Amino acid sequence: MSKETEKYFYKLDDALRKELESLSKEEKIRVFIYFNEENREKVLSFLKESGCSIIHEYKFRPAVSAEVKVSSIPELISHEDIVKVSLVKRVRALGDRNACS
Amino acid sequence: MLVAEGLTRFLERVVSRNPYVSVNAVFWTKTRPPEPLYTAIREFSKALSILESLGFKASIVDSLDLKPRHIFATVSAFSAELPAKNLLDIIKGVVELPLAKVHRVHTVRALLDKSVPLIGGGEAWKMGLSGKGVKVAVIDTGVDPMHPDLKGRVVESKSFAVDEDPGDYNGHGTHVAGIIAGAGSVYRGVAPEAQIINAKCLNVDGVGWEDDVVAAIEWSLDRGADVFNLSLGGEGDYDSLSVEAIDTITEKYGKVFCVAAGNSGPSRGTIECPGIASNAITVGAIDKHEKIAPYSSRGPSPKGEVKPEIVAPGGYMIKEGGRVVDKFEGIVSARSTTIDPEVLRDYLDLDLLVEPHYISFQGTSMATPHASGACALLIQYIREKGMDFGKQLPFVIKEAFTKTAVDLGYDKYSQGYGLISVPRAIDYIETRREELKKLASRKASEESIKIEVLKTLGLTVLTSTTSALVFAIVSHLLKSHEQQRAVNRENIRLALRSIILDCARRVNELKERYERGEISREEYIRQLEELKRMLDEAERMLRGLT
Numbered sequence: 001m002s003k004e005t006e007k008y009f010y011k012l013d014d015a016l017r018k019e020l021e022s023l024s025k026e027e028k029i030r031v032f033i034y035f036n037e038e039n040r041e042k043v044l045s046f047l048k049e050s051g052c053s054i055i056h057e058y059k060f061r062p063a064v065s066a067e068v069k070v071s072s073i074p075e076l077i078s079h080e081d082i083v084k085v086s087l088v089k090r091v092r093a094l095g096d097r098n099a100c101s
Numbered sequence: 102m103l104v105a106e107g108l109t110r111f112l113e114r115v116v117s118r119n120p121y122v123s124v125n126a127v128f129w130t131k132t133r134p135p136e137p138l139y140t141a142i143r144e145f146s147k148a149l150s151i152l153e154s155l156g157f158k159a160s161i162v163d164s165l166d167l168k169p170r171h172i173f174a175t176v177s178a179f180s181a182e183l184p185a186k187n188l189l190d191i192i193k194g195v196v197e198l199p200l201a202k203v204h205r206v207h208t209v210r211a212l213l214d215k216s217v218p219l220i221g222g223g224e225a226w227k228m229g230l231s232g233k234g235v236k237v238a239v240i241d242t243g244v245d246p247m248h249p250d251l252k253g254r255v256v257e258s259k260s261f262a263v264d265e266d267p268g269d270y271n272g273h274g275t276h277v278a279g280i281i282a283g284a285g286s287v288y289r290g291v292a293p294e295a296q297i298i299n300a301k302c303l304n305v306d307g308v309g310w311e312d313d314v315v316a317a318i319e320w321s322l323d324r325g326a327d328v329f330n331l332s333l334g335g336e337g338d339y340d341s342l343s344v345e346a347i348d349t350i351t352e353k354y355g356k357v358f359c360v361a362a363g364n365s366g367p368s369r370g371t372i373e374c375p376g377i378a379s380n381a382i383t384v385g386a387i388d389k390h391e392k393i394a395p396y397s398s399r400g401p402s403p404k405g406e407v408k409p410e411i412v413a414p415g416g417y418m419i420k421e422g423g424r425v426v427d428k429f430e431g432i433v434s435a436r437s438t439t440i441d442p443e444v445l446r447d448y449l450d451l452d453l454l455v456e457p458h459y460i461s462f463q464g465t466s467m468a469t470p471h472a473s474g475a476c477a478l479l480i481q482y483i484r485e486k487g488m489d490f491g492k493q494l495p496f497v498i499k500e501a502f503t504k505t506a507v508d509l510g511y512d513k514y515s516q517g518y519g520l521i522s523v524p525r526a527i528d529y530i531e532t533r534r535e536e537l538k539k540l541a542s543r544k545a546s547e548e549s550i551k552i553e554v555l556k557t558l559g560l561t562v563l564t565s566t567t568s569a570l571v572f573a574i575v576s577h578l579l580k581s582h583e584q585q586r587a588v589n590r591e592n593i594r595l596a597l598r599s600i601i602l603d604c605a606r607r608v609n610e611l612k613e614r615y616e617r618g619e620i621s622r623e624e625y626i627r628q629l630e631e632l633k634r635m636l637d638e639a640e641r642m643l644r645g646l647t
Contacts, residue, residue: 013340030310032342037561056261056316060349062561063342065312083561091314091335091343093242093273093307094361094373095415095464 005074012077013086025071030055033076034084037062043081050075103129104192105204112189120186125170129202130155133177141169141179148172152179156199165196171457177201178449180457204452215389216280216414216432220471221523222291225478228527232292232477234484237281237328238321239470240314241274243267243301245437249458250285251278251297257324258299261313269437270305271444276462277332279435280470281477288434288459291474291523292481298326303333305441311337314375315346322350327480330473331360331381332466337374338403339565344378351380352548355492357480357499359384359473361465362409363398369514371398372408382476382499383408385517386415386468389430393515397465400514404569410499410517411506413475415468418461425451431461475502475523482527488534492548493541500540501526551575553588558642566634570642573600590646597643604636 009017016031023029033052035043040062047054052066065088068076076082115122134151141148148169149159165187172179190196192203217223236256245268246255255278258267269275278297283290300317303309318329329347337344347358360381363373376383376398383402386394394417400408416431425431433455440448448454453461479498483490490497505526506519530537554574560567577596578588608629615625 015336030312032312056312058315058342058346059319060346060353061342065310065315065342084564086340086342088310088312089336089341089374091303091309091311091333093271093303093466094332094334094364094469095273095276095462095466 005078008074008077011082011084012073013084015089016085016087019087020070020073023070025069027070028067029070030065030067030088031073032063032065032084032086032088033082034061034063034086035079036081036083039081043079046079047076052076102192102194102200103202105202108203108205109189109192111205112185112192115185116189121184123182124185124188124205125180125182126188126203126205127178127180128198128200130177130179131199131201132156134172134179136172138169138172141172145169161196161198165191173457216416216471217289217291217474219389219391219414220291220475220521221525222474222478224524225482225527228482228524230292230478230481232282232295232474232481235292235328235477235480236296236298236324236326237292237330237473237477238298238300238318238324238326239274239278239281240300240302240317240321240329240331241269241277241333242271242303242305242307243269243274243437244278244297244299245269245275245435245439246299247438248275248279248435250283250288250290250435251275254278254282254284254295254297255299256296257321258301259317259320260301261317261320262301262304262309265301265304267299267301268439269301270439270441271303271307272437272440272448272460273303273307273332273462273466274299274301275437276432276434276460277330277466277470280432280467281330281474283435285435285458290434291471292477295474295477298324305444309333311335311341311343315342318343318346318350322354322356327356328473328476329356329358330470331358331375332464332469334361334363334373334376337377339377339568341374343375347375347378348380351495352492355490355494357476357495358382359469359476361469362386362400364396364464364466366397366399367393367395367515369399370401370403372400372402373398377402377404377408379404379406380495382472382502383410383517384465384469384472384521385409385412385515386417386463386465387412387509387516387520388417389414391509391520392417393509393511394463394465396463397468397515400517407513407517409465410503411472411519411521412509412516413468413471413521415465416461416463418463420451423450425453425461428453428455428461431463432467433459433461434467436460472502472521475521475526478523479526479530483530486531488530490537490541491545493544496544497530497537497541498526500537501529505529547575547579550578550588554578554593557588557590557593558645566638570600570635570638594643594646597639597646601636601639601643604632604639608632608636
């Protein structure tokens with residue numbers, strides 16, 4: 001990432017930063033994108049133009065989940081209305097055949 | 102032909118006492134039955150023709166006095182009842198049949214019948230409570246709406262799992278739903294008249310994405326869910342969106358979240374995400390002998406809160422040689438009729454099946470729906486008594502369960518406040534109506550102050566540090582004199598200054614404790630960094646206000 005975008009690194013969470021180290025630019029990754037509510041429409045159209053495929057748009061807080069190319073992350077965090085980008089983690093059922101000791 | 106370990110010995114013992122005593126067994130056939138016949142016991146001639154197609158001559162079936170009970174199609178097997186002596190003859194090869202494997206079907210013991218009374222479910226039923234009118238969202242692998250115990254219970258269904266319909270191909274979600282609202286005569290759930298909202302977000306392997314979980318929560322909220330059951334977990338911290346969704350929706354909409362603690366015990370500090378959410382009722386597991394299950398995750402939460410808050414029956418089965426020793430040590434509940442054959446094979450290998458419609462599982466996943474069902478009973482009681490706690494309902498319920506939980510004698514990070522008890526919680530609410538109304542109004546004023554503080558500070562996104570700071574500001578304002586409680590820039594500025602001074606004092610104290618050798622270097626650095634983050638953030642906020 002360029003020096004210009006490095007100043008926006010604070011918008012990335014630690015888990016995403018770590019994940020990005022092991023991915024190539026062309027790979028896709030599932031992330032949460034948090035933004036300023038007052039500019040929701042502006043951000044959503046920016047995301048679409050940037051080639052992000054939005055998976056879920058949330059109502060309880062201004063955020064979406066999306067699948068994005070690693071190479072597009074610098075552009076995302078440089079956007080003034082995007083305040084945070086974090087990694088979407090996996091969850092699993094906590095009881096079944098795997099829970100037997 | 103493979104014979105289950107110990108079966109020959111068992112049969113010889115039985116035959117020596119009475120050769121004609123009936124036993125139930127599962128017979129694995131060499132070819133797959135053309136269709137299932139779960140009612141084989143009542144449709145003998147149809148069952149006989151299916152068995153004939155598998156190479157079992159009618160005359161031999163007759164001579165063995167073999168009565169088919171259920172014929173399965175997802176696996177090459179059928180269960181049947183026959184005299185012990187004849188089963189022994191089959192095993193010893195006296196009678197030759199086209200079989201691959203044989204094992205005995207254990208006598209069914211009603212474990213939900215044991216686990217539900219353990220939390221006082223039966224007493225609540227006697228009071229006329231059944232969860233009627235309460236909607237519980239099952240955020241899981243899907244729910245089988247055709248299961249006999251769940252028919253008519255599942256009112257809404259949607260799948261958020263990629264490329265899968267809302268059906269349950271794993272079996273986990275249906276099992277969970279059965280514990281909450283199963284209406285069977287033997288395996289009866291905690292709240293047998295509660296309605297289920299099936300919000301599927303975990304796939305056939307029981308795995309999913311956190312963003313799908315949050316979407317499933319929002320969707321269920323729109324469909325009027327009162328209680329949310331999350332028998333799932335993974336890595337994450339207070340910045341996770343699932344944690345934020347739980348904490349926010351609890352406060353803003355007055356909904357109750359029961360979340361599994363995790364199966365990463367017995368080490369301390371192993372509560373999984375989103376079980377760490379402050380507003381969730383986080384549930385740990387005990388076995389049927391009221392002992393903490395070793396796998397049950399232990400607290401505290403990363404914030405130092407008591408987690409799990411309560412424990413409930415989750416079962417504990419020991420596995421030896423790749424098989425479960427006694428499946429009835431687990432929790433027996435509804436088994437999805439649409440389980441994927443590969444997944445079902447794993448369950449069969451572990452010997453988890455109990456009759457065609459039930460299965461035994463263990464985990465904090467099974468403890469959590471006991472709590473969700475208990476919440477449904479309590480909500481019904483509160484509504485029927487005309488009590489209205491508004492958005493503070495989840496806090497009232499949490500207080501009632503934690504204050505009345507039965508102490509099992511374990512430390513607070515293993516059992517929380519103890520074993521959940523429905524009748525004791527009902528009694529608590531009944532006798533403390535006024536007190537609880539005051540608690541509700543105090544919480545409501547905290548919430549409105551928090552909203553004002555967020556607005557004044559212009560905060561829309563909360564990190565764990567800003568969230569902790571906002572909490573500190575609200576606490577400071579609430580402790581202040583009446584005239585200083587008003588939420589304005591000046592009072593927030595005063596609160597922040599006081600927080601900064603407090604942080605600086607805590608840094609000095611921490612340094613002294615480290616120098617006295619009371620804490621390790623790692624702990625010192627961790628706490629120091631946390632305080633530094635708080636200080637930096639508080640100073641940044643203060644600059645923003647001036």
